[in-house]
Amino acid sequence: MNLKALELLDMNESLQKTVKGIDTTMVVKKFLVRGFNVSPEAAKMVVSFSDPDLLIAEICKISKNKFIICEEDVLMALKNLEKAPKKREVTKEDKKEEKIERVKILKDVNNSFVQGTIEDFVAYFNSRLEKIGRIFRGRVHSVKIKDLGRIRGENVSVIGMVNNVFDKKESVVIELEDQTGTINCIASGKCAEVARELLGDEVIAVTGTLKGSSMIVDRIVFPDCPTNGEIKPIDFGVVFISDTHFGSKGFLEDSWKNFIEWLNCESENAELNKIAEKVKYLIVAGDIVDGVGVYPDQEKELAIIDVYEQYEVAAMHLDDIRKDITVLISPGNHDAVRQAEPQPCLPKEFSNLFPSNVKNLGNPAFVELEGLRVLIYHGRSLDDLVTKIPRLSYEYPHKAMEELLKRRHLCPLYGGRSPIAPSKEDLLVIDELPDVLHSGHVHTYGTGFYRGVFLVNSSTWQAQTEFQKKINLNPIPCNVAVYFGDKVYRINFGGG
Ligand SMILES: [Fe+2]
Secondary structure (H helix, E strand, C coil), X not given: CCHHHHHXXXXXXXXXXXXXXXXXXXXXXXXXXXXXXXXXXXXXXXXXXXXXXXXXXXXXXXXCCCCEECHHHHHHHHHHHHHCCCCCCCCHHHHHXXXXXXXXXXXXCCCCCCCCXXXXXXXXXXXXXXXXXXXXXXXXXXCCHHHHHHHCCCEEEEEEEEEEEEEECCEEEEEEEECCEEEEEEECCHHHHHHHCCCCCCEEEEEEEEECCEEEEEEEXXXXXXXXXXXXXXXXXXXXXXXXXXXXXXXXXXXXXXXXXXXXXXXXXXXXXXXHHCEEEEEEECCXXXXXXXXXXXXXXXXXXXXXXXXXXXXXXXXXXCCCCEEEEECCCCCCCCCCECECCCCHHHHCCCCCCXXXXXXXXXXXXXXXXXXXXXXXXXXXXXXXXXXXXXXCHHHHXXXXXXXXXXXXXXXXXXXXXXXXXXXXXXXXXXXXXXXXXXXXXXXXXXXXXEEEEECCCECCCHHHHHCCCCCCCCEEEEEXXXXXXXXXXXXX
């Protein structure tokens, strides 16, 4: 009997004492998602170790060209771990507390049930008008529509919600409404061009003069953002990603592995590792999994047809990320929460699968990371903007995101492709400005600054789907934005 066999025997004896009906399925899956098969004996050995995840990581590291993990591989990894210098023990609870302190949740979506009655919608749109009206205050001196008749002949402003926009001869008519009435505002020339880009139910201010029962428009004013060229300096990095679509046949696993290797400072490029070392936060803006039944015939494009298993795989992939990085996840239209926005965070049955450094948020979510204020929104309304405004395209998603800031609303168009849940308060209004607005959904990549706010649309980890082929949407996958305030890096991890 050689030494190796003896060690194996000892290990098996200790296994008899420690493994009592423990399910090794999870271990098998953890290896599978990393591209390895594992023998039942080796899986049992892993389960019996005090920190199976640490052992799995070490086994994968030393078995790069192997197909099946055997007991010998586990023993070798155990030996390596024994030799490795002991790290300071930090309990799971310590880690959780530290992460929560560093992340302040400024606004999130609660789980309140909305019936969607006419009264709910009236309250919802009143909230929108009131909240955006407040943004105009101090800048636009407006009167209520019912009082317009008293100011005949003078230049006057009204703040209202766009009911309808239609062409009439050379002009464009904006039907504007507030809580007191409705008025037709007639825009021509440059104002007509602006009016043609207006979205139903967005809130604007119109300045002009009254003629008959209509208003002749001089100026259309958007709530917009004050010009602020100041970029908040930070001494840490934030990585923005979205649309991982775990569970899809199109999931670009090799590129994802390259990304994780880099994030864990294990890439072959020392310069890139230096950037990764400074990363403290990873934000995932929705479509964590591909979901089930999201669009017709989706099952043909699924590698995993059970949504729970999709989240299990998602959790395993996120578990590969080094634990000093806080991961914030927010859902999208493919995730297992209600489709109407705002969307609450993932239910516990899924979020409990994730490691302790993952924070589960709603969509949208407004967070502060050591002073950096980040607004996370999946970005479904970008479809509406690209469809409605011809100068916008999926190729430059950050340009469409500028329109959200200009309109101070994450989903300005009601009745388009983005369903809205009529909560009493309109949580989609951007009443407080962030330092960063992060979206995904369109599967392309784009970054830019708009009046001091950093905009990032963060690519995808899914190859082009059949549906995207039909609508001629060419994804820009596996591109990652790393934000340092005054510096932004774009790293491409492959994937076409
Ligand atoms: Fe997506």
